[in-house]
Amino acid sequence: MDELVERVDDQDRGLGAVVSRRQAVREGWLHRVAVTVCRDERGRILVHRRSEHLSRFPGRYEVLVGGAVNAGESYEHAAARELAEELGVRVRPRLLFTFLNRSGVSPHWLGVHEAVAPDTVTADPGEVAWHAWLTEPQLRSALREWNFTPDSHEAFNRYLAFRATRP
Template sequence: MPPPCTHPANNCKHTACNSAQTPPDGCPARGRFRTSSTGRREATLSVGSARVCGVDELVERVDDHDRVLGAVVSRRQAIREGWLHRVAVTVCREERGRILVHRRSEQVSRFPGLYEVVVGGAVRVGESYEQAAARELAEELSIRVLPRLLFTFTNHSGLSPHWLGVHEAVVPDTVAADADEVAWHGWLAEPELRSALLEWRFTPDSHEAFSRYRAFRAAQS
């Protein structure tokens, strides 16, 4: 296993930048936003000498029972206001049972350089949890598979509260990771992963999702 990442979680001193909100005027990380053809707000930000490409996705607000409210907002706004929305993640296993772990690119806007035990992202407008999970696997790892939704829960770790749908998928042990999203990836047996979760810097979602995932599997056995 590679050594744990020591990169600081955030480069910018502005609170708004560190919480994935739009940077304030005068901040070196502020950039110009544009709306893409898919309805996402995109920006190229400058942080020091680095240029960071970020995407502001459109999501649907949901209530405490995970019911869609009919309000479409940007994910940045949902995070800023603490509005519940949906996120889909997948625990990826290969045939021998090892679990895929990856380190996030230094260029991503949220939790750069941290490790993750799940692959995923926000559920876009009109998507189901399963559709969002499948899309994220295709985008980040070039894997075409429909993950199985195991459970959902209200996750209060991370940047803001959200409903998290945890999936599982058996995938090939050779994946083509998107270099813009993934800096490193590897396969760990569960004992190795449990040690890594104590020693490496993982995203908050990884700890919460994997803890519940292990409990779910134990209850099913």
């Protein structure tokens, strides 16, 4: 079953139209996606490789965990739901910022969160083929060498810039 999302405008305001995510992607309609950068207590960042069975970017690496914001759902609730579904982690992600992302399969508003997660996660094999905790230097190297999703590069660079402005 396809997810139902709300169409939004270029200011991230709801248009009152609920459509399938598949249709939103096909038509290039703006909608919302919530993602989380997961850190552990030592500050390492979770990186994972997407399952080969996924329709979007199979087998590519990601620094973000997330998915579509369902119609009527907040960015924060969607981020928490996705963490539970994909990693078996029940934590409260904190929304850091949103931006209009045009680097994926279709344009969408991306709500970027951060969460501290336990070292041990129970990844859903239908979503996650492999995962590991990397330090920031290791992740910077991986971003140059591995095949990451388009969203990962831009969102992670924005995440680092955001963190640099905060104490």
